[in-house]
Amino acid sequence: EAFVRTLPKAELHAHLHGSVREDTLRALGCTGFVAQGRTLEECFALFATIHDAVQDVNAVRRVAEDVVRDFAQDNVRYLELRSTPRATAHMTKHEYLVTVADAVRTAGAKHDVLVRLLVSLDRARDPSDANDSLDVVKALPAHAKAMIVGVDLSGNPTKGRFADFVPALTRARSELGLKVTIHCGEVHDDNEVAEILAFAPDRLGHALHVPASLRAKGLPVVECCPTSNIKTLALDALHEHPVLPPVDWAHLVVCTDDAGVFETSLTKEMTMVAHEFRLSRDQIAQLTRAPLRHAFAHPKDIRSLEMRLWPSQTSSS
Numbered sequence: 001e002a003f004v005r006t007l008p009k010a011e012l013h014a015h016l017h018g019s020v021r022e023d024t025l026r027a028l029g030c031t032g033f034v035a036q037g038r039t040l041e042e043c044f045a046l047f048a049t050i051h052d053a054v055q056d057v058n059a060v061r062r063v064a065e066d067v068v069r070d071f072a073q074d075n076v077r078y079l080e081l082r083s084t085p086r087a088t089a090h091m092t093k094h095e096y097l098v099t100v101a102d103a104v105r106t107a108g109a110k111h112d113v114l115v116r117l118l119v120s121l122d123r124a125r126d127p128s129d130a131n132d133s134l135d136v137v138k139a140l141p142a143h144a145k146a147m148i149v150g151v152d153l154s155g156n157p158t159k160g161r162f163a164d165f166v167p168a169l170t171r172a173r174s175e176l177g178l179k180v181t182i183h184c185g186e187v188h189d190d191n192e193v194a195e196i197l198a199f200a201p202d203r204l205g206h207a208l209h210v211p212a213s214l215r216a217k218g219l220p221v222v223e224c225c226p227t228s229n230i231k232t233l234a235l236d237a238l239h240e241h242p243v244l245p246p247v248d249w250a251h252l253v254v255c256t257d258d259a260g261v262f263e264t265s266l267t268k269e270m271t272m273v274a275h276e277f278r279l280s281r282d283q284i285a286q287l288t289r290a291p292l293r294h295a296f297a298h299p300k301d302i303r304s305l306e307m308r309l310w311p312s313q314t315s316s317s
C-alpha cells in the first residue's frame with residue numbers, strides 16, 4: 001500500500017458527493033453517516049442524506065475543495081470528478097455548476113492536481129431534467145465551461161430507462177462536444193446493456209452484468225470500482241468480482257466511485273487489485289498511470305501532465 005501511495009495516480013470515476021469524507025460532512029452538520037449499510041438502496045438513501053446537508057453554494061464549495069484536497073493527499077494528480085447539477089431553495093443549477101467548477105479549479109491549482117468535470121445526468125429524474133442541465137452547461141461562463149469535458153449517466157439503476165436519455169446524451173455529444181460515459185449493468189437488464197453498447201459510449205461505468213455474447217464483441221473501457229462493487233453486489237471478496245479478470249487490463253481502469261461513502265481511496269483500490277492479481281511493481285506502475293490514456297481532458301493537457309510526472313518516460317516516446 002505504501003508503494004502505491006507514493007505513485008502519482010489518475011482517477012476517472014469519482015462522484016463528488018460520494019467522495020466527501022465524514023469529517024467534512026460533520027463540519028456541515030451531517031450525521032448518520034456511519035450507521036447505514038452499503039447495499040445499493042442504502043447508498044442512495046445516504047446520498048440523499050448528504051445532499052440534505054449541502055444546500056447552498058458555501059457548502060458546495062467546501063465539499064468540492066475538500067474532495068480535491070483528499071484526492072491530492074492520496075497522490076492523485078489527474079482527477080475527473082462527476083456531479084449532478086442540483087437546484088435547491090438556496091441555489092440554482094447554474095450557481096451550483098459555477099461554484100463546483102471554480103472550487104475544483106482553485107483547489108486543483110493549490111494542491112497540484114489537474115481536475116476536470118463530468119456533468120452527471122440522473123436517470124431517476126425526468127429526462128427533461130437532463131436536458132435542462134445541458135442548457136445550463138451551454139450557458140456557463142467560459143472559465144467554468146472549460147472545466148467540463150464529459151457527461152455521465154448515473155443515478156439509481158433500478159429507476160428510469162436508458163432509452164429515454166438517448167436524446168440528451170446525443171445532444172451532449174454532438175452539440176456540446178462532450179465525451180460520454182454511462183453507468184451500465186449495475187443490475188441485470190440485458191436489453192438495456194445492448195442499447196447502451198449500441199450508443200457506443202466512450203467509457204462504461206461498472207459493466208457488472210454484461211451478457212457474454214455482448215462482452216465478446218468488445219466493450220469500451222470499463223471504469224471498475226472494486227470496493228463499491230463488492231459492497232453493492234454483497235460479494236465476499238474481490239475474487240468473486242464479475243469483471244476482474246474477464247475484462248483485459250488494457251480495457252479497464254481502477255477507480256474509487258464514492259471514496260467517502262465506501263471509506264476507501266484510490267491507493268486502497270489499486271492495492272487490493274495488485275494483491276489479488278499478484279501484480280509486479282512495473283504492472284502496478286502501469287495500473288496507476290493507465291487511466292490517463294482514457295481521460296476525457298484535452299490530449300495536450302494530458303500530454304503536459306505526463307511530461308511533468310514521468311519526464312524520463314515521456315520525452316522519448
Ligand code: 5GP
Nearest residue numbers: 015016017018047083084120154155157183
Ligand atoms: P453528486 O452527483 O450529487 O455529486 O454525487 C452523488 C450522486 O452520484 C448520487 O446521488 C447518484 O446519482 C450518483 N452515484 C454515486 N454512486 C453511484 C453508483 O454507484 N451508481 C450509480 N448509478 N450512481 C451513483
